[in-house]
Amino acid sequence: xxxxxxxxxxxxxxxxxxxxxxxxxxxxxxxxxxxxxxxxxxxxxxxxxxxxxxxxxxxxxxxxxxxxxxxxxxxxxxxxxxxxxxxxxxxxxxxxxxxxxxxxxxxxxxxxxxxxxxxxxxxxxxxxxxxxxxxxxxxxxxxxxxxxxxxxxxxxxxxxxxxxxxxxxxxxxxxxxxxxxxxxxxxxxxxxxxxxxxxxxxxxxxxxxxxxxxxxxx
Amino acid sequence: xxxxxxxxxxxxxxxxxxxxxxxxxxxxxxxxxxxxxxxxxxxxxxxxxxxxxxxxxxxxxxxxxxxxxxxxxxxxxxxxxxxxxxxxxxxxxxxxxxxxxxxxxxxxxxxxxxxxxxxxxxxxxxxxxxxxxxxxxxxxxxxxxxxxxxxxxxxxxxxxxxxxxxxxxxxxxxxxxxxxxxxxxxxxxxxxxxxxxxxxxxxxxxxxxxx
Numbered sequence: 001x002x003x004x005x006x007x008x009x010x011x012x013x014x015x016x017x018x019x020x021x022x023x024x025x026x027x028x029x030x031x032x033x034x035x036x037x038x039x040x041x042x043x044x045x046x047x048x049x050x051x052x053x054x055x056x057x058x059x060x061x062x063x064x065x066x067x068x069x070x071x072x073x074x075x076x077x078x079x080x081x082x083x084x085x086x087x088x089x090x091x092x093x094x095x096x097x098x099x100x101x102x103x104x105x106x107x108x109x110x111x112x113x114x115x116x117x118x119x120x121x122x123x124x125x126x127x128x129x130x131x132x133x134x135x136x137x138x139x140x141x142x143x144x145x146x147x148x149x150x151x152x153x154x155x156x157x158x159x160x161x162x163x164x165x166x167x168x169x170x171x172x173x174x175x176x177x178x179x180x181x182x183x184x185x186x187x188x189x190x191x192x193x194x195x196x197x198x199x200x201x202x203x204x205x206x207x208x209x210x211x212x213x214x215x216x217x218x
Numbered sequence: 219x220x221x222x223x224x225x226x227x228x229x230x231x232x233x234x235x236x237x238x239x240x241x242x243x244x245x246x247x248x249x250x251x252x253x254x255x256x257x258x259x260x261x262x263x264x265x266x267x268x269x270x271x272x273x274x275x276x277x278x279x280x281x282x283x284x285x286x287x288x289x290x291x292x293x294x295x296x297x298x299x300x301x302x303x304x305x306x307x308x309x310x311x312x313x314x315x316x317x318x319x320x321x322x323x324x325x326x327x328x329x330x331x332x333x334x335x336x337x338x339x340x341x342x343x344x345x346x347x348x349x350x351x352x353x354x355x356x357x358x359x360x361x362x363x364x365x366x367x368x369x370x371x372x373x374x375x376x377x378x379x380x381x382x383x384x385x386x387x388x389x390x391x392x393x394x395x396x397x398x399x400x401x402x403x404x405x406x407x408x409x410x411x412x413x414x415x416x417x418x419x420x421x422x423x424x425x426x427x428x429x
Contacts, residue, residue, distance in 0.1 A: 005332055006332060007331050008332075008355060008359070008382065011355070013350075013352040013354075013356065016347050016364055016419075017350075024273070026346075029243040029244070032244070032247055033243050034343075035260075035261035039255075039256045039257070040255060040256060052333055056333070068349045073243065073246075077246070086253075091242075091249075094242075094245030094248070094249070095252075096253055103254075103255060107257065109260045109262075112263045112264055115310075116310045117309040118309060119312065120310065120313060123313075123314065151384070154358060154359075199359075201362065204380065206381075207379075209383070
């Protein structure tokens with residue numbers, strides 16, 4: 001979807017402001033929101049693309065008006081509400097009002113190290129040969145799905161060159177809807193002038209990682 | 219003053235110090251704990267892991283090893299995930315890592331324009347600026363302007379290569395080894411490696427800047 005999260009190249013954002021000696025978290029609630037979000041993925045059963053869509057799928061004023069961990073929190077609440085793990089009246093009341101929904105698994109302290117070490121690898125067995133090879137010229141498709149996608153607006157319809165092959169990976173556009181549909185994944189590199197025209201910097205090259213169905217031969 | 223008034227006073231005091239978001243997160247944790255979905259001890263351990271164990275010192279050790287050991291450097295550039303695992307760093311948000319090497323002619327910079335993808339096992343959690351609209355928008359269109367925001371410019375003739383992390387591949391910059399460090403140990407070299415030098419928005423410290 002074309003939400004406020006798709007920020008590549010937008011002009012309204014101002015200078016980058018690094019913070020000297022920045023702490024990992026800026027408030028106690030950020031620590032707890034971070035940890036709750038990681039821990040709830042296990043009983044909740046959602047995947048990373050469902051999480052991303054729950055965060056990004058909101059009006060621009062919300063996306064831009066909330067802090068980073070406030071967006072995490074809003075995304076988490078949405079995922080839990082959709083699955084009936086918590087209810088709106090419980091969030092309103094700030095306490096449990098209904099029995100817990102049975103969940104298959106939870107994350108115990110004993111399981112934390114193994115969960116983090118395993119992570120969530122997205123590479124899968126290749127079921128077919130790659131359509132493109134390193135050095136091939138490709139054009140990104142001009143797609144506008146109303147659902148989750150990882151093809152940013154600023155590269156759509158542009159011609160680039162395949163620089164790396166990464167094997168076959170879970171396709172986020174379908175994974176956000178519960179289907180892995182793994183595809184070949186490529187790093188595709190674009191010249192600055194191709195992306196930004198005369199405003200572009202010819203000494204800059206930018207790449208995205210693009211799944212095969214985002215690409216056509218150029 | 220009655221006991222009731224005293225309690226009421228405290229109630230107001232708490233509200234003045236705790237934001238709505240803090241209260242919401244506390245309440246949510248209570249709900250999820252009481253329903254048996256989360257274990258507070260697991261939450262504490264997750265926080266402790268990313269506050270004290272996983273962070274850019276890990277990446278600095280990887281860079282210092284690559285600067286010191288040509289065979290390791292070759293393995294890192296060929297396939298970074300197993301090379302980094304040799305030092306014990308692996309897992310969540312670093313399942314598929316690619317190391318990209320700076321040279322006198324090419325400077326690499328990593329961004330995630332769509333969210334906040336970042337190589338956690340080697341750099342920890344991303345700083346606020348990395349997740350902010352200014353960085354996410356500007357890095358792909360005007361990376362030299364980003365470097366100016368960080369207070370430096372590259373020598374003339376240096377091209378820039380920007381890696382937008384749109385998939386689960388995590389990019390990690392191998393900066394150039396500072397001159398004048400020929401006989402330095404790996405440990406001393408690691409002290410020169412800044413977090414930003416591994417994102418591409420900074421350079422390693424020079425020997426005279428070392429602590």
